[in-house]
Amino acid sequence: MNREALLQSVLESYAAETPEGNDMAILKRWMTSHPEFAGELMEFAADRAEMEYLPDPEISPEDSTRFREHGLKLFNELFPASKKKSVSIHSLTALAKERGLNKESFAKAVGLSLSLIMYMEKRRLKAASIPDKIIKKTAEVLRSTKESVDEYLHGQPVAGALNYKADTRPEDKPQKEFADAVREDQTLSDEEKRSLLE
Numbered sequence: 001m002n003r004e005a006l007l008q009s010v011l012e013s014y015a016a017e018t019p020e021g022n023d024m025a026i027l028k029r030w031m032t033s034h035p036e037f038a039g040e041l042m043e044f045a046a047d048r049a050e051m052e053y054l055p056d057p058e059i060s061p062e063d064s065t066r067f068r069e070h071g072l073k074l075f076n077e078l079f080p081a082s083k084k085k086s087v088s089i090h091s092l093t094a095l096a097k098e099r100g101l102n103k104e105s106f107a108k109a110v111g112l113s114l115s116l117i118m119y120m121e122k123r124r125l126k127a128a129s130i131p132d133k134i135i136k137k138t139a140e141v142l143r144s145t146k147e148s149v150d151e152y153l154h155g156q157p158v159a160g161a162l163n164y165k166a167d168t169r170p171e172d173k174p175q176k177e178f179a180d181a182v183r184e185d186q187t188l189s190d191e192e193k194r195s196l197l198e
Helices: 003-017 024-033 035-053 061-078 092-098 103-110 114-121 132-142 146-153 178-184 190-197
Strands: none
Touching: 003 024, 003 035, 024 035, 092 103, 092 114, 092 132, 103 114, 103 132, 114 178, 132 146, 178 190
16 A cells, blocks of 8 residues: 555544544544554644634634644644654655645744744854754754754755755855854844834
8 A cells, every 4th residue: 555545544544543523532543543644634623623623614814824833733742742753854844845835834943034944944054043943943944853953054065945045155255253143134024024023
């Protein structure tokens, strides 16, 4: 049985076992039995909650974000960071995509602008200058560990992105301080900048 077929079977079995709606104890058992599908099970449970408690089929972006954050909170309550396996991250945005988030929604979930997320993705920020709360939030959104995210951010800058002249290689450009990148970001409001720099 391939992965997609097995995933479908797991979701259907969980749904069959909880005909009246989500049951956290049963959900936790299924997530423990199938850790490879933990993310999909959480998303499935969140979707059921939306369908059950929101009669209006048109779900606003705010509601969608609220349910996703609730799912992340629930996931972390069920599986504390100390119990998560630290796995090397090869790309923040690629891992976010695996979690069902595009770059924009990933940035919003972490509380950063798309530009700042891409600075982190390309390791164009000095890792030591990135606030601990940002690293922790990134790990939470990615359902990873703080250690894994921190290890990624301390790697070598990634070549090829962010604005640079053709005769200047990205790895030759000095890394920015997080605070400087925030102050220079024209997509953030003054209030958002203050919050990130607190």
